[in-house]
Amino acid sequence: MSNLFKYTLRIADRSLILGQRMSEWCSKGPTLEEDIAMSNIALDLFGQANGFYEYAAQIDGKKSTDDLAFKRNEREFFNHQLSEQENGNFGTTTVRNFLHDTFNFLFYTELISSKDETLAALAAKSIKEVKYHLRHSTNWLIRLGDGTEESNLKVQKALDFLWQYTGEFFEMDEIDYEILDLEIGVDNKKIKEKWDKMINNSLKEAKLKRPVDGYMATGSKKGIHTEHLGFLLAEMQFLPRAYPNAKW
Amino acid sequence: MKEKYFQEQIDAERKVEPKDWMPDDYRKHLIRQMSQHAHSEVIGMQPEGNWITRAPSLRAKMILLAKVQDEAGHGLYLYSATETLGISREELVQQLHEEKAKYSSIFNYPTLSWADMGAIGWLVDGAAIVNQVSLQRTSYGPYSRAMIKICKEESFHQRQGYEIMAEMAKGTAEQKAMAQDALNRFWWPSIMMFGPQDSSSPRTGNAMKWKIKRQTNDELRQSFIDKTVEQAEVIGLTIPDSDLNWNEDRGHYDFGEMDWEEFWNVVNGNGPCNKQRLAHHKKAHDEGEWVRNAAKEYAKKQELVLN
Amino acid sequence: MKLEMAENATVWEVFIQSKNGLAHKHVGNVHASDKIMALENARELYTRRNEGSCIWVVKSSEIVSSETEDNEAFFDPSNDKIYRHPTFYTMPEGSKHI
Numbered sequence: 001m002s003n004l005f006k007y008t009l010r011i012a013d014r015s016l017i018l019g020q021r022m023s024e025w026c027s028k029g030p031t032l033e034e035d036i037a038m039s040n041i042a043l044d045l046f047g048q049a050n051g052f053y054e055y056a057a058q059i060d061g062k063k064s065t066d067d068l069a070f071k072r073n074e075r076e077f078f079n080h081q082l083s084e085q086e087n088g089n090f091g092t093t094t095v096r097n098f099l100h101d102t103f104n105f106l107f108y109t110e111l112i113s114s115k116d117e118t119l120a121a122l123a124a125k126s127i128k129e130v131k132y133h134l135r136h137s138t139n140w141l142i143r144l145g146d147g148t149e150e151s152n153l154k155v156q157k158a159l160d161f162l163w164q165y166t167g168e169f170f171e172m173d174e175i176d177y178e179i180l181d182l183e184i185g186v187d188n189k190k191i192k193e194k195w196d197k198m199i200n201n202s203l204k205e206a207k208l209k210r211p212v213d214g215y216m217a218t219g220s221k222k223g224i225h226t227e228h229l230g231f232l233l234a235e236m237q238f239l240p241r242a243y244p245n246a247k248w
Numbered sequence: 249m250k251e252k253y254f255q256e257q258i259d260a261e262r263k264v265e266p267k268d269w270m271p272d273d274y275r276k277h278l279i280r281q282m283s284q285h286a287h288s289e290v291i292g293m294q295p296e297g298n299w300i301t302r303a304p305s306l307r308a309k310m311i312l313l314a315k316v317q318d319e320a321g322h323g324l325y326l327y328s329a330t331e332t333l334g335i336s337r338e339e340l341v342q343q344l345h346e347e348k349a350k351y352s353s354i355f356n357y358p359t360l361s362w363a364d365m366g367a368i369g370w371l372v373d374g375a376a377i378v379n380q381v382s383l384q385r386t387s388y389g390p391y392s393r394a395m396i397k398i399c400k401e402e403s404f405h406q407r408q409g410y411e412i413m414a415e416m417a418k419g420t421a422e423q424k425a426m427a428q429d430a431l432n433r434f435w436w437p438s439i440m441m442f443g444p445q446d447s448s449s450p451r452t453g454n455a456m457k458w459k460i461k462r463q464t465n466d467e468l469r470q471s472f473i474d475k476t477v478e479q480a481e482v483i484g485l486t487i488p489d490s491d492l493n494w495n496e497d498r499g500h501y502d503f504g505e506m507d508w509e510e511f512w513n514v515v516n517g518n519g520p521c522n523k524q525r526l527a528h529h530k531k532a533h534d535e536g537e538w539v540r541n542a543a544k545e546y547a548k549k550q551e552l553v554l555n
Numbered sequence: 556m557k558l559e560m561a562e563n564a565t566v567w568e569v570f571i572q573s574k575n576g577l578a579h580k581h582v583g584n585v586h587a588s589d590k591i592m593a594l595e596n597a598r599e600l601y602t603r604r605n606e607g608s609c610i611w612v613v614k615s616s617e618i619v620s621s622e623t624e625d626n627e628a629f630f631d632p633s634n635d636k637i638y639r640h641p642t643f644y645t646m647p648e649g650s651k652h653i
Contacts, residue, residue: 023309026297026316027528030536032290032324033586033596039317040599046310053306066305090539139591146549147542154538239304239362246420248304248362248412267620321600328584331566337586394583540588547589 003175005059006078007185008119009068010221012052013079016069017229018100019045020236021087030090037136041097044129051122058118070240074230075223082165084229091154094140095162101134102198103169103191110186119184138202145206152207159203160211167216169195175221258459263389266332274458277451278388279333280349281460283340286326288352289319291525295359296368304362308412312365315405322398329390345530347517354437356519363416363423363430369409371431371438371476377402378472379442387459414483424484431480432488439503440511442469473501565614567593569601572609579611587612 022042029035053065063071082100087093108130111123144151170192172180179185203210219225239248250269257264264270296316303309327337343349354372359365380402383395416427443465446452455461463471473492480487491504513519567587570579582601587593593612602608 020301023300023313026300026313027290027293027320028532028535030532030539031586032320032327033592033599034536034539035293036317036320036324036599037595039313039320043310043313043317046306046313050306050310069306070304090536136595139595143543143546143589143592144539147546148538150538151542151545235301238302243304243420243422246304246423248308248415248419324585324600325583331584543588543592550589 002059003178004116004184005056006175007179008052008056008059010078012049012056012068013077014083014100014104015045015052016049017077017079017083017232018097019043019049020232021083021085021093022097024087025093034090038093041133041136044133048122048126048129051125055118055122066240070237074225074233077223077225077229077233078220080165080168081217081220081226082162082168084226084232085162085165086228088158089154090140091144091151092158092162094137094144095155095158097133098137098141098202099162099166099199101130101137102195102202103166105130105134106191106194106198107186107188110191114185115183141202141208142206145203145208155206156208159208163211163213164215164217167213168218168220171218171221173221255457258387258457261459263392264387265389273454274460275333277454277458277460278391279330279335281455282326282330282333282388282391283335283343284350284352286323286330286340287344287349288355289323289326291351291355291529292372293319293323294525294528295355295357295521296365298359299362299365302362303365311408315369315408318401318405322401325394325397329394332390341533345526345533347526350515351525352441353511353514353519354434354441355525356514356521357434357437358521360433361426361430363413363426364434366409366412366416366427367430367434369405369407370413370479371409371434372441373402373405373409374476375438375441375472377406378468378475382462382468385459385462391460410479410483413485417483417485428485431485435488436506436510437514439469439473440506440514442466442472444511470500473503477501565593565616567597567612568615568618569597570611570613571597571601572611574608579609584615585612 019042022038022045025035025038025042027035029038049069050065053068056068057063057065060068080100082096085092085096087096105127108123108127112120112127114120114123141155144155146152170188172188176185176188180187200210217226240246251271254264254268254270254274257268264274293316296312296319300309300313300316303312327340330340331337340349344351354375359368377399380395380399384392384399386392386395413427413431416423418424443449446464446466449465452461452464456464477487477492489504491502493502495502514522517523565587566584567590568584569582571582572579585593585596585600587596590612594610597610597612598608602610
């Protein structure tokens with residue numbers, strides 16, 4: 001497996017897994033309008049994932065996009081552990097998405113300048129949607145943080161819990177450095193300063209306290225995940241695995 | 249005097265708009281019909297939403313998600329149109345929760361396999377289209393406009409469902425069996441979507457006179473069956489009605505007797521999923537209350553800042 | 556039951572300009588608690604990701620309507636609100652289903 005292939009999978013997997021989580025909200029939203037908004041976000045994420053999987057499939061030469069989405073095991077997925085965290089309540093979802101969206105927005109902003117034309121194009125295509133997602137999650141973070149006492153407590157709790165998953169955003173391993181040296185990839189460490197600024201501004205407006213950095217979860221670049229991913233994949237991959245010869 | 253003028257407008261195919269005078273019964277009938285239509289779209293999200301996380305390909309997942317999202321949108325169009333008659337969405341939701349308002353019985357059946365996504369798109373949306381095309385000409389302006397918008401979006405849904413069935417019918421033996429099984433379970437409930445026979449339908453008279461309804465239950469049901477029988481033949485699936493037979497004299501298909509006991513049972517709350525669908529809707533509503541309160545509180549604070 | 560401001564939201568009328576050069580057209584309404592949410596909800600429901608559309612949202616209570624033609628003879632002049640949404644009216648205590 002080439003490193004470019006793995007690098008692309010990391011990006012695709014983030015969107016697929018978060019998209020799958022967002023699609024779980026269907027018919028369960030706090031308002032019908034928000035139900036539609038979350039489905040739209042899920043659709044965008046699946047679309048982005050599809051784009052990156054198509055490129056990955058091209059690089060690989062043998063597998064299809066559906067093979068990549070439905071036939072890989074837990075240890076072969078490279079999304080951040082944050083993406084697979086459960087929806088919980090609307091507050092947990094908002095915080096998870098907010099953290100993901102701020103990183104993703106900055107990541108794609110850098111990726112647009114990639115020397116790899118396909119990755120650059122995919123980033124350019126996705127960034128409009130990501131901007132919208134970021135605005136959406138930020139606005140909700142603020143409404144909930146600066147809403148009622150109850151809502152503030154709920155999102156603070158979610159933030160305190162999910163903070164441990166933000167460390168992974170800024171890790172760089174040998175694959176990241178190789179792809180970066182080729183002027184194809186993104187320097188995740190460089191993003192951190194901008195990310196901190198954005199997060200701090202939004203948290204302030206949302207009347208939320210930034211958690212102190214403690215233990216940071218790690219391992220997704222090597223396919224180490226939380227226990228959630230297994231269940232998520234079992235549900236998502238069931239049909240193609242149960243009917244291996246079927247075309248749908 | 250007002251009644252006479254109102255009926256003249258109806259007869260002249262003029263649209264009734266929110267601020268026009270209308271008989272109390274006309275208003276009540278519309279609130280009932282439109283809100284139940286809206287509730288149906290929203291409850292319908294559940295049986296189909298059930299399979300989004302398990303869709304067998306990325307393309308299928310996106311198509312299904314978009315379809316269910318469309319349905320949420322249709323619910324919103326219809327709630328909005330209903331509100332023009334002087335009732336709030338909150339009250340409509342309350343009526344649904346208190347079982348004072350109904351929704352289409354078809355959604356009280358469970359979706360047990362992926363093929364059900366095909367069956368629902370093909371048959372349930374197919375039946376809905378027959379009904380909705382007719383309703384585009386309904387006399388109440390906001391309802392008519394909502395139906396026109398909905399019809400534009402609906403035709404995709406049926407085609408997508410039919411495509412799923414067609415692909416499965418020519419796929420592996422297991423897929424074909426799954427598709428036939430879904431058809432077996434959804435055929436009669438789909439026919440029942442058109443409601444009781446005209447002879448047992450108490451509200452049809454006024455609904456036709458006021459042009460709320462443009463065709464009767466039996467007319468619409470016949471139209472649907474005529475279209476669908478041939479579609480099943482094309483993809484090699486068998487409709488589970490041994491009495492189905494082309495009647496040359498009538499120029500329509502004869503079909504078997506519906507199970508009216510099942511029909512009334514499900515309508516009256518004793519179907520496989522009635523309790524579950526309502527409980528799900530209530531749960532989502534209740535669990536969202538803190539969110540809605542927070543948003544309201546935030547907006548209030550903003551207004552204070554501005555003023 | 557006293558029905559004041561709808562429990563959680565205000566109703567907003569939505570106007571869309573689908574293409575440059577065209578006038579905004581009324582397409583329906585949305586519920587939202589603040590103007591940003593109203594714009595976003597309007598976009599989700601009425602433009603389905605059409606780039607380039609311009610959206611206006613106006614609180615339904617702010618809209619002023621003329622009388623409908625021919626109607627003066629047939630009913631008492633009503634408020635100039637565009638429709639009978641209950642948020643515009645305070646119902647007497649004890650009234651139900653209205």
